[in-house]
Amino acid sequence: MASSEEDGTVEEKENNNKKRTKSALVTAWLTFYNIAMTAGWLVLAITMMRFYIQRGTHKGLYRSIARTLKFFQTFALVEVRLTFVGIVKTSVIVNGVQVCSRIFMVWFVTNSIRQIQNEESVILFLVVWTVMEISRYSYYTFSLLHHLPYFIKWARYNFFIVLYPLGVAGELLTIYAALPFVRRSGMYSMRLPNKYNVSFDYYYCLIIVMLSYIPLFPQLYLHMLRQRRRVLHGEVIVEKDE
Amino acid sequence: MKRVEILDAKTKDKLCFLDKVEPNATIGEIKSMFHKSHPQWYPARQSIRLDPKGKSLKDEDVLQHLPVGTTATFYFRDLGAQISWVTVFLTEYTGPLVIYLMFYFRVPFIYASKYDFTTSKHWVVHLACMCHSFHYVKRLLETLFVHRFSHGTMPLRNIFKNCTYYWGFAAWMAYYINHPLYTPPIYGEQQIRLALIIFLFCQIGNFSIHIALRNLRPPGSKTRKIPYPTKNPFTWIFLLVSCPNYTYELGSWLGFTLMTQCLPVAFFTLVGFVQMTVWAKGKHRSYLKEFRDYPPLRSPILPFIL
Numbered sequence: 001m002a003s004s005e006e007d008g009t010v011e012e013k014e015n016n017n018k019k020r021t022k023s024a025l026v027t028a029w030l031t032f033y034n035i036a037m038t039a040g041w042l043v044l045a046i047t048m049m050r051f052y053i054q055r056g057t058h059k060g061l062y063r064s065i066a067r068t069l070k071f072f073q074t075f076a077l078v079e080v081r082l083t084f085v086g087i088v089k090t091s092v093i094v095n096g097v098q099v100c101s102r103i104f105m106v107w108f109v110t111n112s113i114r115q116i117q118n119e120e121s122v123i124l125f126l127v128v129w130t131v132m133e134i135s136r137y138s139y140y141t142f143s144l145l146h147h148l149p150y151f152i153k154w155a156r157y158n159f160f161i162v163l164y165p166l167g168v169a170g171e172l173l174t175i176y177a178a179l180p181f182v183r184r185s186g187m188y189s190m191r192l193p194n195k196y197n198v199s200f201d202y203y204y205c206l207i208i209v210m211l212s213y214i215p216l217f218p219q220l221y222l223h224m225l226r227q228r229r230r231v232l233h234g235e236v237i238v239e240k241d242e
Numbered sequence: 243m244k245r246v247e248i249l250d251a252k253t254k255d256k257l258c259f260l261d262k263v264e265p266n267a268t269i270g271e272i273k274s275m276f277h278k279s280h281p282q283w284y285p286a287r288q289s290i291r292l293d294p295k296g297k298s299l300k301d302e303d304v305l306q307h308l309p310v311g312t313t314a315t316f317y318f319r320d321l322g323a324q325i326s327w328v329t330v331f332l333t334e335y336t337g338p339l340v341i342y343l344m345f346y347f348r349v350p351f352i353y354a355s356k357y358d359f360t361t362s363k364h365w366v367v368h369l370a371c372m373c374h375s376f377h378y379v380k381r382l383l384e385t386l387f388v389h390r391f392s393h394g395t396m397p398l399r400n401i402f403k404n405c406t407y408y409w410g411f412a413a414w415m416a417y418y419i420n421h422p423l424y425t426p427p428i429y430g431e432q433q434i435r436l437a438l439i440i441f442l443f444c445q446i447g448n449f450s451i452h453i454a455l456r457n458l459r460p461p462g463s464k465t466r467k468i469p470y471p472t473k474n475p476f477t478w479i480f481l482l483v484s485c486p487n488y489t490y491e492l493g494s495w496l497g498f499t500l501m502t503q504c505l506p507v508a509f510f511t512l513v514g515f516v517q518m519t520v521w522a523k524g525k526h527r528s529y530l531k532e533f534r535d536y537p538p539l540r541s542p543i544l545p546f547i548l
Contacts, residue, residue, distance in 0.1 A: 192418075192421060192423040192424075193423040193424070193425050194425065195425050195428060195503065196503070196504070196505040197418045197419065197421070197424055197425055197502070197503060197504040197505060197506075198418060198504065198505035198506055199418075
């Protein structure tokens with residue numbers, strides 16, 4: 001579910017004059033946003049590749065890109081606001097779940113639990129996220145500029161088929177690796193007795209998060225498959241008519 | 243005599259054709275006739291409309307008062323399996339009552355076995371149990387004897403959603419309040435006394451509002467009228483608020499939060515408040531739409547604020 005994919009035909013909804021100028025502004029802003037995000041993830045990708053080529057190992061790779069990753073992934077919260085307001089035509093829930101799970105991974109797992117930062121599973125989901133986000137944001141950018149190369153559309157609606165499950169695997173393995181460290185340190189946890197009369201065990205919380213992938217991941221994956229059929233096969237039919 | 247045909251709202255297939263329908267027949271009667279030819283769609287799950295995407299017609303609507311010709315065409319949508327409101331309310335309220343008591347009596351497998359069937363040494367815990375139980379017994383009795391429901395049924399899946407909410411939160415709260423390591427309120431007796439006063443005040447208030455609303459509506463009818471303050475001082479809040487039952491409910495739970503000083507209770511109060519505000523705003527909006535002379539001073543749930 002971290003491989004962030006939603007249907008995103010970015011359209012304006014308003015019709016009259018005042019709204020037309022407003023929507024031109026909105027479109028401009030959206031285009032700028034998508035270009036910036038594409039650039040950000042490209043930078044991440046290039047930094048990661050350079051690190052690996054220069055050092056020959058993935059150890060320390062996460063640390064080197066941590067700040068950039070946190071910045072661009074957190075900035076994606078903006079999209080939730082956009083879907084909620086209706087500027088971007090995507091289900092708020094789908095987009096919301098995606099962004100939440102990403103933020104959770106970045107801030108509450110890899111950022112806080114240092115010991116797992118050099119795990120291979122981290123590299124796995126980082127690579128997946130990077131490829132997915134670059135294809136997604138460039139798709140939005142080119143759509144807004146009304147100049148969409150077919151291969152970008154193809155990439156966006158086909159990469160996920162393999163990358164999505166790989167990304168989920170990377171995330172789950174990472175959380176699983178983190179469990180013993182969480183248990184030992186008792187981080188983010190609160191025990192009785194205390195004056196708020198509540199308790200929280202981050203260890204069990206993580207286990208519940210892992211279990212929640214079971215109902216949620218298939219739904220998001222099927223949603224993307226449906227979108228793919230609609231977008232790609234719809235296109236094919238039109239071509240045949242011509 | 244009129245003829246009635248019923249089409250599927252999505253596929254436009256002809257589902258039913260009724261010959262010789264009395265012009266003064268109601269939609270409710272037409273639904274019964276439709277049910278005879280399609281026994282799996284009992285009247286409660288039928289949505290009959292004039293337009294496939296339009297609003298559902300009411301059971302009381304009379305055929306000849308509708309904008310139809312000699313052959314009336316209606317569109318049908320299946321609302322899915324239905325369950326009565328009374329059943330849902332009784333189930334969702336009995337759960338918390340029973341569940342809380344299980345935690346209060348420290349039934350085995352909840353806390354460490356050395357605490358099985360023991361009782362808390364803090365008197366506020368006993369008080370909280372009485373208040374919580376009183377609250378849900380009151381709700382159950384109101385469901386049976388006070389409330390007059392506009393709709394008979396709701397979709398079946400609601401019972402699972404609602405019970406998860408009520409039962410889940412009840413268990414979460416009860417676990418901590420009745421825990422052997424429970425910490426009583428910081429300000430002790432003063433805090434508990436104040437909390438109890440607030441709680442009782444709001445319980446009486448909430449009950450008064452329910453009675454007032456009941457008296458607006460004669461038995462068996464579904465009429466809607468503007469509620470006004472009565473001789474009972476607890477109803478004077480109608481001057482400032484459209485849905486004071488929710489206001490009082492919020493107050494009760496704030497009282498209970500103060501009494502128990504338990505974060506899960508605070509959380510439950512917050513979530514309940516959000517949901518009730520949504521409902522209150524909806525109700526307020528439909529009052530404004532339906533009644534031209536609706537008192538302008540009223541707010542949906544919190545006087546002057548919300």
